Amino acid sequence: xxxxxxxxxxxxxxxxxxxxxxxxxxxxxxxxxxxxxxxxxxxxxxxxxxxxxxxxxxxxxxxxxxxxxxxxxxxxxxxxxxxxxxxxxxxxxxxxxxxxxxxxxxxxxxxxxxxxxxxxxxxxxxxxxxxxxxxxxxxxxxxxxxxxxxxxxxxxxxxxxxxxxxxxxxxxxxxxxxxxxxxxxxxxxxxxxxxxxxxxxxxxxxxxxxxxxxxxxxxxxxxxxxxxxxxxxxxxxxxxxxxxxxxxxxxxxxxxxxxxxxxxxxxxxxxxxxxxxxxxxxxxxxxxxxxxxxxxxxxxxxxxxxxxxxxxxxxxxxxx
Amino acid sequence: xxxxxxxxxxxxxxxxxxxxxxxxxxxxxxxxxxxxxxxxxxxxxxxxxxxxxxxxxxxxxxxxxxxxxxxxxxxxxxxxxxxxxxxxxxxxxxxxxxxxxxxxxxxxxxxxxxxxxxxxxxxxxxxxxxxxxxxxxxxxxxxxxxxxxxxxxxxxxxxxxxxxxxxxxxxxxxxxxxxxxxxxxxxxxxxxxxxxxxxxxxxxxxxxxxxxxxxxxxxxxxxxxxxxxxxxxxxxxxxxxxxxxxxxxxxxxxxxxxxxxxxxxxxxxxxxxxxxxxxxxxxxx
Amino acid sequence: xxxxxxxxxxxxxxxxxxxxxxxxxxxxxxxxxxxxxxxxxxxxxxxxxxxxxxxxxxxxxxxxxxxxxxxxxxxxxxxxxxxxxxxxxxxxxxxxxxxxxxxxxxxxxxxxxxxxxxxxxxxxxxxxxxxxxxxxxxxxxxxxxxxxxxxxxxxxxxxxxxxxxxxxxxxxxxxxxxxxxxxxxxxxxxxxxxxxxxxxxxxxxxxxxxxxxxxxxxxxxxxxxxxxxxxxxxxxxxxxxxxxxxxxxxxxxxxxxxxxxxxxxxxxxxxxxxxxxxxxxxxxxxxxxxxxxxxxxxxxxxxxxxxxxxxxxxxxxxxxxxxxxxxxxxxxxxxxxxxxxxx
Numbered sequence: 045x046x047x048x049x050x051x052x053x054x055x056x057x058x059x060x061x062x063x064x065x066x067x068x069x070x071x072x073x074x075x076x077x078x079x080x081x082x083x084x085x086x087x088x089x090x091x092x093x094x095x096x097x098x099x100x101x102x103x104x105x106x107x108x109x110x111x112x113x114x115x116x117x118x119x120x121x122x123x124x125x126x127x128x129x130x131x132x133x134x135x136x137x138x139x140x141x142x143x144x145x146x147x148x149x150x151x152x153x154x155x156x157x158x159x160x161x162x163x164x165x166x167x168x169x170x171x172x173x174x175x176x177x178x179x180x181x182x183x184x185x186x187x188x189x190x191x192x193x194x195x196x197x198x199x200x201x202x203x204x205x206x207x208x209x210x211x212x213x214x215x216x217x218x219x220x221x222x223x224x225x226x227x228x229x230x231x232x233x234x235x236x237x238x239x240x241x242x243x244x245x246x247x248x249x250x251x252x253x254x255x256x257x258x259x260x261x262x263x264x265x266x267x268x269x270x271x272x273x274x275x276x277x278x279x280x281x282x283x284x285x286x287x288x289x290x291x292x293x294x295x296x297x298x299x300x301x302x303x304x305x306x307x308x309x310x311x312x313x314x315x316x317x318x319x320x321x322x323x324x325x326x327x328x329x330x331x332x333x334x335x336x337x338x339x340x341x342x343x344x345x346x347x348x349x350x351x352x353x354x355x356x357x358x359x360x361x362x363x364x
Numbered sequence: 365x366x367x368x369x370x371x372x373x374x375x376x377x378x379x380x381x382x383x384x385x386x387x388x389x390x391x392x393x394x395x396x397x398x399x400x401x402x403x404x405x406x407x408x409x410x411x412x413x414x415x416x417x418x419x420x421x422x423x424x425x426x427x428x429x430x431x432x433x434x435x436x437x438x439x440x441x442x443x444x445x446x447x448x449x450x451x452x453x454x455x456x457x458x459x460x461x462x463x464x465x466x467x468x469x470x471x472x473x474x475x476x477x478x479x480x481x482x483x484x485x486x487x488x489x490x491x492x493x494x495x496x497x498x499x500x501x502x503x504x505x506x507x508x509x510x511x512x513x514x515x516x517x518x519x520x521x522x523x524x525x526x527x528x529x530x531x532x533x534x535x536x537x538x539x540x541x542x543x544x545x546x547x548x549x550x551x552x553x554x555x556x557x558x559x560x561x562x563x564x565x566x567x568x569x570x571x572x573x574x575x576x577x578x579x580x581x582x583x584x585x586x587x588x589x590x591x592x593x594x595x596x597x598x599x600x601x602x603x604x605x606x607x608x609x610x611x612x613x614x615x616x617x618x619x620x621x622x623x624x625x626x627x628x629x630x631x632x633x634x635x636x637x638x639x640x641x642x643x644x645x646x647x648x649x
Numbered sequence: 650x651x652x653x654x655x656x657x658x659x660x661x662x663x664x665x666x667x668x669x670x671x672x673x674x675x676x677x678x679x680x681x682x683x684x685x686x687x688x689x690x691x692x693x694x695x696x697x698x699x700x701x702x703x704x705x706x707x708x709x710x711x712x713x714x715x716x717x718x719x720x721x722x723x724x725x726x727x728x729x730x731x732x733x734x735x736x737x738x739x740x741x742x743x744x745x746x747x748x749x750x751x752x753x754x755x756x757x758x759x760x761x762x763x764x765x766x767x768x769x770x771x772x773x774x775x776x777x778x779x780x781x782x783x784x785x786x787x788x789x790x791x792x793x794x795x796x797x798x799x800x801x802x803x804x805x806x807x808x809x810x811x812x813x814x815x816x817x818x819x820x821x822x823x824x825x826x827x828x829x830x831x832x833x834x835x836x837x838x839x840x841x842x843x844x845x846x847x848x849x850x851x852x853x854x855x856x857x858x859x860x861x862x863x864x865x866x867x868x869x870x871x872x873x874x875x876x877x878x879x880x881x882x883x884x885x886x887x888x889x890x891x892x893x894x895x896x897x898x899x900x901x902x903x904x905x906x907x908x909x910x911x912x913x914x915x916x917x918x919x920x921x922x923x924x925x926x927x928x929x930x931x932x933x934x935x936x937x938x939x940x941x942x943x944x945x946x947x948x949x950x951x952x953x954x955x956x957x958x959x960x961x962x963x964x965x966x967x968x969x970x971x972x973x974x975x976x977x978x979x980x981x982x983x984x985x986x987x988x989x990x991x992x
Binding site: 085086199201202229230231232233234237257258259260261262263264265283284287288297298299301302303311312313314315318319 | 709710816817818846847848849850851852854855858873874875876877879880881913914916917918919920921922923924926927935936
């Protein structure tokens with residue numbers, strides 16, 4: 045049973061008088077107890093997928109096709125009331141900036157307790173006890189005192205811990221983490237990622253959709269990964285397989301452009317050109333103008349995501 | 365006609381970016397053109413009296429009627445705008461020049477220079493504007509130039525304060541530090557890097573203060589401290605029309621409406637500029 | 650890489666450099682000066698920058714690395730210490746000398762979105778350093794600006810664009826071109842690629858390498874990205890709460906980091922290799938507030954190898970090998986080795 049299923053999700057933005065596809069025909073499943081990485085460079089649509097699932101898209105964006113299933117609930121068709129009920133209980137999200145989730149006017153204790161009482165049938169004392177337990181779980185020292193502190197009194201890392209405490213307070217089935225450690229230092233990043241892994245996956249059987257641009261983070265914590273380019277998934281599979289044997293030329297180039305591969309001073313692999321903007325996406329395979337292996341057919345035909353023998357999926361004519 | 369198409373495109377762009385600014389700008393442009401060229405098309409002179417038709421209502425000959433001396437009100441309104449706009453432009457122009465320079469220096473250097481510049485500004489600002497203007501015009505004289513100067517004195521501290529505030533923000537921008545690292549002089553930093561990026565809120569303020577200057581000029585003329593008869597001034601016309609409100613309401617309605625339209629134009633422009641120049645997409649990511 | 654002017658003494662040398670920021674400012678604070686609280690952003694830092702080399706300054710937020718970079722360019726005044734450029738203290742330079750120094754020492758800033766004047770066209774931004782130093786005629790400056798644009802991989806057509814019309818990577822290229830305009834000797838780059846996507850980062854790093862080779866540039870690279878450091882630098886100085894805790898040639902440091910903080914830092918880097926998953930739980934606690942650093946070694950509350958002496962004694966930077974210094978009580982001074990040296 046999959047926790048979350050995307051089927052042919054397509055999301056558009058309105059810009060300059062017309063609708064432009066930011067996410068095109070994206071499908072994947074999230075299983076219980078796994079961390080699924082969604083990786084790509086800025087503008088590839090990875091965050092738009094997160095906001096589409098949460099149904100938190102801006103006014104100038106819309107889901108124009110496909111479905112998102114949370115268990116047996118079709119999120120694309122759920123009404124506002126149903127969505128509000130699901131968000132925070134079965135479906136949670138944490139953001140790059142933890143302050144997005146915290147209200148600076150209220151103490152963190154108040155905010156955690158409020159979330160708890162909204163979704164669970166708890167009296168004040170029980171909610172407070174649970175809030176304390178959550179703060180301890182996410183590693184806030186002196187939890188009792190910190191319950192009465194305001195968000196600005198916490199560092200970035202501590203705020204992200206609190207945002208995480210709120211996100212997991214009702215034991216969600218699905219956690220969407222949008223660049224949760226991008227603004228943090230590496231030592232703090234390590235702590236937060238470890239926390240997500242331990243609390244969500246190992247203890248709770250929750251599924252985590254981790255959106256990141258950092259291939260190192262993907263390699264370290266994800267079970268499976270979807271590589272996105274210009275609104276589409278170009279490669280999908282187990283992390284070990286994709287890092288040891290990347291198939292799509294974009295995935296290959298991305299991995300080779302990392303400066304930490306131990307090669308000192310050699311030129312890093314360049315992907316020529318730049319990511320196309322929304323209104324300027326090439327026909328055929330969207331990567332073909334930058335691809336070293338492009339053939340004539342790549343200019344006209346968009347290759348579908350096809351499963352290969354080892355279970356890895358790739359959208360490239362090289363593997364037909 | 366390539367250039368006319370480019371112009372049309374640009375106008376359309378402005379309209380889309382801010383209807384309010386577009387509307388305000390159009391009103392003001394129309395007023396300026398109408399008043400600047402009034403002597404070319406108006407059949408009447410603003411002082412020409414027609415004793416055959418005093419207090420005549422709006423007719424084909426006198427579109428807005430005539431006053432108690434039989435002068436054409438529309439013509440007088442249009443000439444009145446000349447004085448209003450001159451006072452507004454003069455006082456805002458003068459206030460901008462001095463206020464922006466002071467605010468820029470105070471915000472850029474900070475510390476002692478900031479205190480030397482801004483404390484007197486605070487004192488000036490503590491006086492109610494109208495009292496200051498009445499005092500100045502009352503003591504110095506009643507020419508337009510004195511009125512312009514009086515209003516400008518009220519405006520300088522306002523502009524200085526806004527400019528100082530926005531300078532304080534811009535001075536910490538990375539590109540200012542970059543230019544400094546490159547060896548740019550203080551003057552270059554202020555004029556090339558800070559001024560162009562800090563001026564927007566001042567221009568918004570300027571537009572709104574234009575409207576207020578028109579009101580101030582009218583008020584001064586209304587109480588007899590501004591423009592003197594027989595020169596046409598909107599405030600003076602209001603004051604003269606007061607006695608004939610019963611027989612000839614158009615004598616007050618016309619200048620009153622004229623004042624409102626001009627002030628509305630400047631306020632619309634100011635609000636629109638606020639949208640145009642202060643977009644939330646600062647940084648543009 | 651470092652083929653030039655070795656042994657000729659450092660190009661830039663910081664000695665006992667400190668920068669303390671007062672917490673309160675204004676009239677009231679200066680009246681009760683006695684108990685003025687300060688943040689010690691940079692504390693007694695000494696380091697040498699050798700011509701033609703790249704020195705990386707690494708640290709997490711609050712380590713003082715950016716403040717150190719600004720001190721090296723006299724963009725802020727130090728509380729104590731000197732920066733010698735060719736044996737001349739930059740803080741006692743007169744206007745003319747300072748101008749000459751600024752010509753030779755340029756900066757590339759972190760955020761390409763905030764580091765370019767939004768109301769100047771790209772051509773003008775690149776030309777500005779030439780305008781400041783009145784280099785040649787207007788036409789010659791424009792020509793050089795166009796040449797620089799092409800050198801950094803843009804086209805002369807970009808000269809008429811405003812920064813908002815460019816992508817992040819293109820903007821950073823404009824920043825690099827402006828830094829190159831005066832043919833400087835040394836460039837201090839403050840997180841030049843940290844806000845760029847990996848593929849764009851790779852392009853930018855390659856460009857910086859090429860330029861170093863072509864113009865014999867000296868770089869000081871301020872960054873938190875250890876991948877970039879390993880790839881790019883000759884020597885590394887690791888900072889923690891305002892102090893250098895370890896300094897070594899890049900290869901030596903990555904092969905065997907000595908200071909426990911460096912070890913923790915390295916172990917926390919997420920390597921892009923799923924077969925080498927690290928122990929995520931290793932670094933404990935948060936960096937303490939720079940307002941109130943712990944006594945003794947600043948790292949001791951988080952240190953896995955902490956000893957009782959660590960909270961009492963502030964360990965000095967000691968030479969532990971050729972061109973290698975560590976500030977940790979675990980290491981003894983190696984007799985006979987000079988305190989600082991290039992590689």
